[in-house]
Amino acid sequence: MTQYILRRFLWAIPVLLGASFLVFWSIRWVPGDPAIAIAGELATPELVEKVRAELGLDQPLPIQYGIYLGRMLRGDMGTSVRSGLPVFEEIRIRLPRTLQLTFFSLLFAAAIGIPIGVLSATRANTWIDALSMIFALLGVSMPIFWLGLMLIVFFALTLPSWLGLNQPILPPTGAGTWQHLVMPTIALAANSMAIQARMTRASMLEVLRSDYIRTARAKGVPEFSVVYNHGLRNALIPIVTVIGLQFGTLLGGAVLTETVFAWPGIGRLLVDSIGYRDYPVIQGTVLVITVGFVLVNILVDVLYAYLDPRIRYT
Amino acid sequence: MRTTRFWIVLLTLMGLALSACVAPMPAAEAPGAPAPAVGPKTLTIASGTDIENMNVHRVTSSPSFSVLEHIYETLFYMNPEGELEPLLAESLEPGEEEHTFILKLRQGVNFSDGTPFNAEAVKMNLEYVLNPDNGSAFAFLISRIREIEVVDDYTVKLILDSDFAPLAAHLSHGALAMVAPSALEQGNDFLANNAIGTGPYMLERWDRAESVTLVRNPNYWREPPAIDRLVFKVVQEDGARLVEVEAGTVDIAVRVPPAEAARVDANPNVDVITTPGLRTIYIFFNVTREPFDDVRVRQAINYAVDVEAIVNQLFNGAARVSDAPFAPPIFGYKPNPPYARDLEKARALLAEAGVPEGTSLVLYHPTGRYVQDALVADAVRAQLREVGLEVELRTLEWPQYVPFVRAPAGENQVQFAMLGWSTPTMDADYALYALFHSSEHPPGFNGAFYSNPEVDRLLDEARTTVDPEVRRELYAQAIDIIWEEAPWLFLYSEVQLTAIRTNVEGFIVHPNERLIATYADKK
Numbered sequence: 158m159t160q161y162i163l164r165r166f167l168w169a170i171p172v173l174l175g176a177s178f179l180v181f182w183s184i185r186w187v188p189g190d191p192a193i194a195i196a197g198e199l200a201t202p203e204l205v206e207k208v209r210a211e212l213g214l215d216q217p218l219p220i221q222y223g224i225y226l227g228r229m230l231r232g233d234m235g236t237s238v239r240s241g242l243p244v245f246e247e248i249r250i251r252l253p254r255t256l257q258l259t260f261f262s263l264l265f266a267a268a269i270g271i272p273i274g275v276l277s278a279t280r281a282n283t284w285i286d287a288l289s290m291i292f293a294l295l296g297v298s299m300p301i302f303w304l305g306l307m308l309i310v311f312f313a314l315t316l317p318s319w320l321g322l323n324q325p326i327l328p329p330t331g332a333g334t335w336q337h338l339v340m341p342t343i344a345l346a347a348n349s350m351a352i353q354a355r356m357t358r359a360s361m362l363e364v365l366r367s368d369y370i371r372t373a374r375a376k377g378v379p380e381f382s383v384v385y386n387h388g389l390r391n392a393l394i395p396i397v398t399v400i401g402l403q404f405g406t407l408l409g410g411a412v413l414t415e416t417v418f419a420w421p422g423i424g425r426l427l428v429d430s431i432g433y434r435d436y437p438v439i440q441g442t443v444l445v446i447t448v449g450f451v452l453v454n455i456l457v458d459v460l461y462a463y464l465d466p467r468i469r470y471t
Numbered sequence: 472m473r474t475t476r477f478w479i480v481l482l483t484l485m486g487l488a489l490s491a492c493v494a495p496m497p498a499a500e501a502p503g504a505p506a507p508a509v510g511p512k513t514l515t516i517a518s519g520t521d522i523e524n525m526n527v528h529r530v531t532s533s534p535s536f537s538v539l540e541h542i543y544e545t546l547f548y549m550n551p552e553g554e555l556e557p558l559l560a561e562s563l564e565p566g567e568e569e570h571t572f573i574l575k576l577r578q579g580v581n582f583s584d585g586t587p588f589n590a591e592a593v594k595m596n597l598e599y600v601l602n603p604d605n606g607s608a609f610a611f612l613i614s615r616i617r618e619i620e621v622v623d624d625y626t627v628k629l630i631l632d633s634d635f636a637p638l639a640a641h642l643s644h645g646a647l648a649m650v651a652p653s654a655l656e657q658g659n660d661f662l663a664n665n666a667i668g669t670g671p672y673m674l675e676r677w678d679r680a681e682s683v684t685l686v687r688n689p690n691y692w693r694e695p696p697a698i699d700r701l702v703f704k705v706v707q708e709d710g711a712r713l714v715e716v717e718a719g720t721v722d723i724a725v726r727v728p729p730a731e732a733a734r735v736d737a738n739p740n741v742d743v744i745t746t747p748g749l750r751t752i753y754i755f756f757n758v759t760r761e762p763f764d765d766v767r768v769r770q771a772i773n774y775a776v777d778v779e780a781i782v783n784q785l786f787n788g789a790a791r792v793s794d795a796p797f798a799p800p801i802f803g804y805k806p807n808p809p810y811a812r813d814l815e816k817a818r819a820l821l822a823e824a825g826v827p828e829g830t831s832l833v834l835y836h837p838t839g840r841y842v843q844d845a846l847v848a849d850a851v852r853a854q855l856r857e858v859g860l861e862v863e864l865r866t867l868e869w870p871q872y873v874p875f876v877r878a879p880a881g882e883n884q885v886q887f888a889m890l891g892w893s894t895p896t897m898d899a900d901y902a903l904y905a906l907f908h909s910s911e912h913p914p915g916f917n918g919a920f921y922s923n924p925e926v927d928r929l930l931d932e933a934r935t936t937v938d939p940e941v942r943r944e945l946y947a948q949a950i951d952i953i954w955e956e957a958p959w960l961f962l963y964s965e966v967q968l969t970a971i972r973t974n975v976e977g978f979i980v981h982p983n984e985r986l987i988a989t990y991a992d993k994k
Contacts (some may be wrong), residue, residue, distance in 0.1 A: 171730065190871070190874065193873060193874060202914050204603070204606075207603065208606065211606075239523060240523055240524045240525070240663070240679075241523075241524050241529070241659065241663045242524060242663060242664070242679075247679070250679050250680070251679075251680060271562060304713065305600055306708075306710045306714075309710070309711055310714055311712050312719040313714050313715070313717075313720070314714060314717060314718055317718070317898075323719070323720045324718075324719070325719075325720060328720060329711060329714050329715050329718060329720055330704075330706050330708075330711050331681065331682075331704065331706075332681065333681075416707050417708045417710075417711055418707070418711065419681070419704070419706040419707060419711060420679035421678070421681045425680065425707075426680065444565055
């Protein structure tokens with residue numbers, strides 16, 4: 158097992174190299190000149206040239222890539238073109254916020270989504286099932302942006318006015334306390350929750366039809382234990398995969414939520430940087446997201462082994 | 472055994488992730504609690520974007536200047552009425568020698584770290600900006616200064632390479648504010664994260680992408696402000712900003728979308744105030760290319776486009792139809808009768824100029840750079856169809872767009888294109904010279920390649936004339952010619968809509984997009 162994990166980590170190196178290569182080249186294919194973005198729209202062509210030289214953008218691309226890799230290996234992610242601050246610093250400030258939001262969203266999504274899926278599967282084709290799946294459909298199809306604004310309006314304006322308060326129930330935007338976390342968590346979780354509920358339902362339905370469940374029931378195992386100990390544990394494998402993938406997606410894809418709730422995370426940092434052609438920040442942020450994705454994937458593989466003792470890595 | 476170890480590892484990982492999450496959180500505040508009316512007063516402003524960094528000489532955006540101009544002060548202050556007032560300077564007079572100016576400084580002003588503001592500080596700041604290694608985007612404002620001499624502690628001699636009347640107006644720009652020499656000496660990394668100025672507030676903390684908090688400077692040289700603490704909170708999303716101001720979790724919200732203005736204004740606790748902006752949006756014609764080399768075609772297009780309808784429909788009236796090449800708050804403004812829509816006249820002028828029906832044209836426009844820019848371009852396209860012109864719209868992303876429309880003569884592909892021009896110095900020189908003087912053809916900003924010797928002469932003369940009334944007259948003449956020759960399709964100037972809680976008094980939204988809380992109070 159240890160050996161397997163070690164090997165997985167070694168494999169992560171070419172993945173990261175590949176990702177750095179793709180990001181480096183793809184952002185340079187996108188038209189637009191960071192030198193102009195920095196020098197400002199009023200700048201003279203000479204100033205633009207000077208800025209370009211300062212950023213090393215006047216070098217041939219392969220040399221630029223070499224310099225970039227060399228710096229990366231020394232742990233130097235460069236300096237943000239826009240703010241003039243170290244990229245590492247920019248990411249260090251925001252990454253915890255994104256991790257926090259992602260983590261709680263997934264926790265929340267799983268805590269609601271999986272039980273709904275189980276409920277749906279055990280009451281398949283009843284009104285409970287129908288209701289749960291309508292709920293899931295809503296979750297999948299509701300745009301995060303809209304849901305976020307509706308939550309803000311509800312908790313900051315509508316509900317307080319019903320209750321006769323002149324203060325919002327929850328702070329509409331920002332970060333810093335657990336209250337700030339509630340609305341972004343719900344908004345970000347809605348989609349994952351719905352997907353998890355549907356996955357759980359499908360997976361559970363299949364498992365509940367298998368022979369060993371019938372055997373367990375025939376042996377007189379209590380229904381709760383049949384469903385949760387025997388059924389759910391075996392149904393979890395595809396769900397864990399999905400959750401793992403969702404973690405990666407949420408890590409980079411929390412942009413909308415982060416924008417609506419003014420949540421200072423790396424999703425917003427990435428999007429702002431793309432608009433500004435802030436190459437060092439784009440490269441650094443994508444790299445960090447890739448690392449997150451790789452780590453979660455390793456974790457998921459390890460979880461498989463725990464969930465299904467038949468899976469053995471050598 | 473295996474299971475136990477697994478759980479230990481998993482829980483440790485989660486714990487690590489969580490502790491990483493929780494550790495750097497700033498001290499918790501009550502959820503969205505507005506500052507109580509008694510005790511220290513806090514004014515919270517929901518701004519659309521975070522500041523770039525703390526180096527006032529290097530930042531370029533209005534939101535950055537809005538924050539930093541509470542910490543830093545300039546030599547002169549351009550008030551919202553467009554009048555120049557002395558601030559850290561007492562006066563700027565022409566010197567005895569040719570092309571020199573004598574700058575007298577206010578005495579007894581200290582930076583917030585206790586070091587004195589004096590002639591040496593002015594010299595250091597201006598030289599910092601002029602040094603190309605420091606990458607100050609606004610260095611061009613004072614690029615005519617050749618030498619800066621310290622005469623005595625409170626007198627500076629500026630030696631220019633030619634006379635330059637708008638110098639004092641240019642010195643009122645935030646990018647030329649005075650930073651403590653003790654801070655300048657510590658280099659750009661220090662300046663990006665710290666701020667030591669003479670202003671009414673001092674930097675308390677900057678939570679990147681979240682907020683900037685300023686506290687009152689206890690040793691401020693003028694009357695201290697009434698508000699103890701200013702918070703500039705970053706809320707990008709328009710809707711969220713509005714909810715915040717309606718819920719009272721912030722006191723001021725910038726950039727109210729025009730479509731929401733009436734609804735928010737109806738809230739008894741919130742006022743939406745309108746401030747004229749300094750940015751004029753226009754479409755320039757490349758006057759060196761057919762068919763726009765004919766003045767009749769340019770006039771015809773001005774007659775064919777109904778700017779009033781565009782302003783009403785796309786901006787809910789929150790924009791001002793242009794009656795000059797720049798907006799009214801700017802010194803030198805002189806209105807002309809707008810080209811009111813007249814399709815008959817437009818068709819007649821086109822026929823006279825020999826432009827057949829169905830002529831195709833290409834209009835370039837930015838997308839997302841200015842409010843509703845792409846929709847305005849589309850409205851222009853639709854309206855020009857009514858006089859038989861087929862306009863094809865093309866857009867480029869902003870970083871590409873600017874060099875494209877500024878390509879020099881040989882490479883320039885523009886027929887006509889949309890741009891905006893803001894005049895932060897509030898002086899006609901800034902508003903006209905770069906756009907209409909023949910020495911400013913691309914790569915300068917005279918994208919129209921407009922060239923008229925009389926306009927050149929008037930602009931040159933106004934630039935070196937000191938008497939404001941004479942300057943005003945010179946600009947009026949230049950504007951009349953430009954209006955008549957129509958190198959632009961004159962569109963509109965932007966208007967700022969700001970939502971303010973009714974218990975806030977004295978808050979200023981400056982036409983140059985600066986938010987000024989120095990004179991504000993909260994009831």
